[in-house]
Amino acid sequence: MPEAFLTLLLFQFLGVIAQRALALPIPGPVIGMFLLAGMLLWRKARQKSASDDATVVEAPAASPALSALARSLIACLGLLFVPAGVGLVTELPVLGVNAVPIVASLFGSTVLGLLVTAFVMHRATHHAPAPEQVSDADGQVL
Amino acid sequence: MPTGRCSDLMTDRFFAFIHNVYAQAIPSPDTETLFWLCATIAAFVVGMRIQIRLRRAPWANPVLFAIVVISTALFVTKTPYDAYFRSVKIIHFLLGPATVALAIPLADSIRQVTRSLPAMVLALLAGSVTSVVSGVLLVVAFGGSHEVALSMAPKAVTTPIAIAITQQIGGTPALTAAFAILGGIIAAMIGETTLRRLGIHDWRAHGLAAGIAGSGIAAAQVAQRDPVGAAFAALGIGLNGLVTAIIVPLLLYILPG
Numbered sequence: 001m002p003e004a005f006l007t008l009l010l011f012q013f014l015g016v017i018a019q020r021a022l023a024l025p026i027p028g029p030v031i032g033m034f035l036l037a038g039m040l041l042w043r044k045a046r047q048k049s050a051s052d053d054a055t056v057v058e059a060p061a062a063s064p065a066l067s068a069l070a071r072s073l074i075a076c077l078g079l080l081f082v083p084a085g086v087g088l089v090t091e092l093p094v095l096g097v098n099a100v101p102i103v104a105s106l107f108g109s110t111v112l113g114l115l116v117t118a119f120v121m122h123r124a125t126h127h128a129p130a131p132e133q134v135s136d137a138d139g140q141v142l
Numbered sequence: 143m144p145t146g147r148c149s150d151l152m153t154d155r156f157f158a159f160i161h162n163v164y165a166q167a168i169p170s171p172d173t174e175t176l177f178w179l180c181a182t183i184a185a186f187v188v189g190m191r192i193q194i195r196l197r198r199a200p201w202a203n204p205v206l207f208a209i210v211v212i213s214t215a216l217f218v219t220k221t222p223y224d225a226y227f228r229s230v231k232i233i234h235f236l237l238g239p240a241t242v243a244l245a246i247p248l249a250d251s252i253r254q255v256t257r258s259l260p261a262m263v264l265a266l267l268a269g270s271v272t273s274v275v276s277g278v279l280l281v282v283a284f285g286g287s288h289e290v291a292l293s294m295a296p297k298a299v300t301t302p303i304a305i306a307i308t309q310q311i312g313g314t315p316a317l318t319a320a321f322a323i324l325g326g327i328i329a330a331m332i333g334e335t336t337l338r339r340l341g342i343h344d345w346r347a348h349g350l351a352a353g354i355a356g357s358g359i360a361a362a363q364v365a366q367r368d369p370v371g372a373a374f375a376a377l378g379i380g381l382n383g384l385v386t387a388i389i390v391p392l393l394l395y396i397l398p399g
Contacts, residue, residue, distance in 0.1 A: 005239070008239040008242045008243055011245070012238045012241075012242045015242070025303065025307075025384065025387040026303065026380065026383050027300065027302040028238070029237070029238040029239075029241035029242055030241060030300065030379065030383060032241070032245075033241055033245045033248070033376060033380065034245070034380060035245075036245035036246075037246075037248045037249045037252075040245065040246070040249040041249050041252055060246075061246070061249035061250055061252075062246045062250075066246060067246055069243065070243035070245075070246035070247070073239060073240040073243045074240065074243055074244065074247070074362075074366065074372060075366055076186075076240075077240050077361075077362035077365060077366065078186070078205045078359065078362040078363065078366070079182075079183065079186045079208070080233055080234065080236050080237045080240055081205050081237070081323065081326070081358055081362065082182055082186060082205060082212065082230075082233065083182065083226075083227055083230045083231070083233050084234060084301065084323065085205060085206075085208075085209040085323050085327075085359075086209055086213055086216070086223065086226065086227075087227070087323075088213075088320050089216065089217075089223060090223050091316055091317065091319075091320040094316070094320075095317075098281075098286045098287060098290045101280070101281045101282075101285060101286025101290060102281070102286065102290060102294075102321070104280050104281075104283075105277050105278075105280035105284065105286070106277075106294075106297070106324055106325050106328055107328060108276055108277075109272075109273055109277035109280055109294070109297075109298075109325075110298070110325045110328045110329050110355055110356065111332065112273065112276045113269050113270075113272050113273030113276070113298055113329075113351075113354060113355030113356075114329055114333045114337065114351045114356070115336070115337075115351075116265075116268050116269050116273075117265050117266070117268065117347075117350055117351040117354045117378075118265075118342050118347040118348065118350070118351035119340075119347075120261070120269070121258075121261055121262065121264075121265035121344075121346060121347040121350050121351070122342045122344060122347045124258075124260065124261030124264055124265065125258050125346060
């Protein structure tokens, strides 16, 4: 478990450094996510070419400890937004002045954004129905 | 109205009493940290229990529940937000490693990702443009100020990117941060139900839409439920940040006003 946590922190650190050094518009942790995914896939590809074993193809890319840690962190991802979310309280006076346009725009544009994205994605992938088209996992965590 | 004034006095006394209890019980910064950490996690756990009790209804969002409970608690105990945030900073800090952790479902679902890459690019561009343009136009249509309209433009992106963009175009960072969180809560509450009602059940579409239109909070909701959804939500957040950073200045240049 310590190795797994170190991996996540190191890649976040790498991401932050890359963001600073290259003045990228994406936040460090998101860059770290792409870097870690790249590293996992590269390692898996190397294992696959080394062993030539068909079972490796379907094996998860990360170590069991890293997978477990990622699963638990993602399971409480919502909780991690609460401290920033409570900060809304400090903005309430400003939000109240423009309440009608803010509410209308937030609802309207969020729903439109969701619909357009999902619809285009749905249409464009429709001709090849995916095997992973799970109808509903019934709230099963990952 | 004497009765109204009387009950006001009662509530004032009640709040003063609670504040005194809090001030007596929390003498040191360490206990304060422990208290607010426990309160925040407890509020979220209760919110999750309620959601499960309501057959996992997406509108019973535990993030919103915890925000309302904690805000009320801050008001009652007269705790400034800065002191609260200092106490629960560790929770906020874990957002970084948790974002990096999305790499694992992403790597595990890489074959679905590469297979639907063209569709994804198309959906990404369409979703980003829709979200920026409709956000700005709706504020203007309902008579909102110029400042609010500019701050609304990048609201669908993950908060740090949104703040960087809003500074660049002359919006207000605090407003944009508030819009990003509220938009995420709205997307988490009504997104899944709306899409299912329209016959979209594919987790790839759900994940991508949540990542693009609702950023973190909506992505968290999808990521908890399905690994493929988590992978596409992670991509949605990352790629939408990039696309929006490019198109917002462009679109504002084209849009009149």
